[in-house]
Every structure is written in C-alpha cells, then in structure tokens.
Amino acid sequence: MINVTVKCFSQVKYAFGEDQFILELSVGTTTLELEEMVREKANGQLDDISLRIAVNQKYTPIDIKLNNGDEVAFIPPVQGG
Amino acid sequence: MINVTVKCFSQVKYAFGEDQFILELSVGTTTLELEEMVREKANGQLDDISLRIAVNQKYTPIDIKLNNGDEVAFIPPVQGG
C-alpha cells in the first residue's frame, strides 16, 4: 500500500471541510483512479466542477501512477487576479 | 485687406525661426491659398512635411475663407506622448 496526501482548495476544501487528508491506496493507483475516489467521497458536491490534477505541486495532464508520499491536489478553476 | 496671425510650431517654427507672424491678405483668401504662401515663404524647408490647418484653434479639414483677425496654424505631424 502507499499513502498519498490530498490537498484541498476552494470548492474541494468546501466539499470536504478540511485542508487536506491522507489516503491509503493500492500500489499502482493512478491519478485518474484517485480522482474518481475523491469525487465519490464528495457525494456529488464536485460533480459539476472541472478539476485539474497536480502531483507534488506540478500540473500533471496525463494519467500517471502515484508513489508513496505523493502530494496530490485536485485543482478547481483558479481565480487569481 | 485682412490680417491673420500665423502660429508656428515644431518644424514650422524651425523653418521660420519665429513663434508667429502676421500676414496682410486680400479679402477672400482661403486656408489652402495661405498654405501655399506659407510653404513658398519657407523656401522649400516645409516641402516634405504634411501640414494640417487649424483656424482659431480648431482643425479645419476643408478649404475655407479666412476672416480678419483669424489665428491660423499649420500643424506638422504631432508627437505627444
């Protein structure tokens, strides 16, 4: 098993009510698989929200396998400015 | 006869070496006729310079008759900014 930290911002934080949480995942779990889990865990609250994935603080546009200790963020539309 | 004041700026001032001069003109002289006189008076120094005409501080794109006391400027390309 591996542990990953999921960082929560904006609507993701609002849905879960926390800044981050740690998940224990099977070895070989990918970013898209994790996204599915996270969306499920949100009970529909993230259904209409597009999320980009950042692994270890870098946008990761393709589906990749996660490693133990990775920091993953599901990034809702950004709103700087 | 009428008197008009010709105001000189930029290359026009440079050509004549003065800020303004007064000309005595026949009644009915037009702006374009005055421009010809002014260009002649400049002895070729204004030949390559496009000039817009302002009468009494307003751009005057069409040929009009001048009146006694008018202030006329032949405006070389402006360079504000």
Added chain:
Amino acid sequence: MIKIEITEGLITFFKNDDSRKQDGAELIFNGRVRATEHGDSILALEYEQYEGMAEVELTQLAKNTCEKFPINDLFCKHRIGKVSVGETSLHVVIWSKHRQEGIDAMSWFIIELKKRVPIWKWAILQDGSRIPSECNH
C-alpha cells in the same frame, strides 16, 4: 528582470523609477476587489493560494511572458488572505521600450494568470458567511 511576490496585507506598490534610459513605456495594472461578486454584495474577498505551487507557477508565467514579448521587466505582487472592497489584490508593472508590446504582454500575462496560477477567491458576504466564489473570468 522578474520580481514575484505573494503577500499578505496591503500591497506596497513598486517604487517610481526615473533612472531608466531605454524604457519608454511603464504599464501598471492594479486589480481591485469590487463590492459585487456574481450579483451578491460582498464585504471582502479572501484569496487562498496553493502555497509553494502558486509562487512557482507565477514565476514561470512571468518568465514565459518575458520570452514571448519584447519587454524588459515584469514585476508582480499578488495579495492573499482577506482583501477589502477597493483594495488591490494584484499589482503588475511591465517596463518595455515601446508601448504596444507592454500592453500586449500585460494582457496575456493576466489572462494566463487566471488560467494557471493556483489561487482562489472566497466571497465574504454581508452576513459574514464565507463561500468559494464561482466567478472565473
């Protein structure tokens, strides 16, 4: 040259500089908080950042902008935390030889910032409640 700062509290604007010899154009943009967000009256916005990544992305974007446009300097401060109505959340200064390249660079930089820099807005409503703003333009 690039200067990037993500900062809490009132933004201090970059100082006036009359010493430059070849920069004919200084363009400054201040993005300010409006009293209305999606039709709702608000007291303030609260900006949230992905700490670390926001600064990295903003710095990378500033570099991209300097490569893409013939500008000499791009300085940027982005405020996070609570920003009251009227106050500046984003302060950008671009120095360039000529005007148009600075305008183009400013326009592109801010459009891209709003696409890729992980910063978000929470609206603080009249009743004091705090919700993620859905505004994204």
Added chain:
Amino acid sequence: MIKIEITEGLITFFKNDDSRKQDGAELIFNGRVRATEHGDSILALEYEQYEGMAEVELTQLAKNTCEKFPINDLFCKHRIGKVSVGETSLHVVIWSKHRQEGIDAMSWFIIELKKRVPIWKWAILQDGSRIPSECNH
C-alpha cells in the same frame, strides 16, 4: 470622470485610491523619455504645445474615449517643457469595471493622442543643440 492637465515640471502621479466600490481594474501608463531618439543620443526632450488647443483637444479625446469604451474615469497629465531621460512625459490612469475594456481604452486613447493633440518634441542633443524630432509613432 475626466481630469486633464498639461503641466510644466515633474509630473505628480494621481494618488492611490482604495475607496472605489465597482472599479475592478486600474490601469496606469507612464510614457517616459528614452536616451535615444532616431538613433541619436539625447540629453532630454523638450515638449512644445499649442497652448489652448492642446488642452481642448486632449479633453475632447478623453471624452471620446469614455463614450467609446465602458470605462468610468480617465485621468491624464501631459508634461511640456524640458523632460530629462527617464522622466515621465505622459501619465494616464483609467478606471473600469473589468480589465479588458481598460486596456482597449488605454491603447486607443494613446494612439489617438499621437494623431491629434498638438504637442511636439524637440530633441536636445549631446552638444546642446535643439532640433525638432522627426519621430512620429
């Protein structure tokens, strides 16, 4: 609102204003004197105006800009007389609800200013001589 000033001596910039409720975008342009004019090294520029007409035309242009673009305020100071290298000859501030309209208005305002406001530049060269600048862009 419009504020127009044609002024001698160093330009005092318009003050910071955090009191606005609906202006999300403040755009500031400072046009500055470069050390090179048409390939010649210069010490300074000297701006000449058609006194009276320059201010009327600049005011009219500011009004036109506020009619043409959905902006709230346009403030402009243009310096005349001798302006040393690095110093600001033109200072424009545009306040608008959103960013893009301010950028478009700024761009148009300055393009038009350079077409119709009767102000000219004399270059002061290294040897102290003073000639009309032929630059017109």
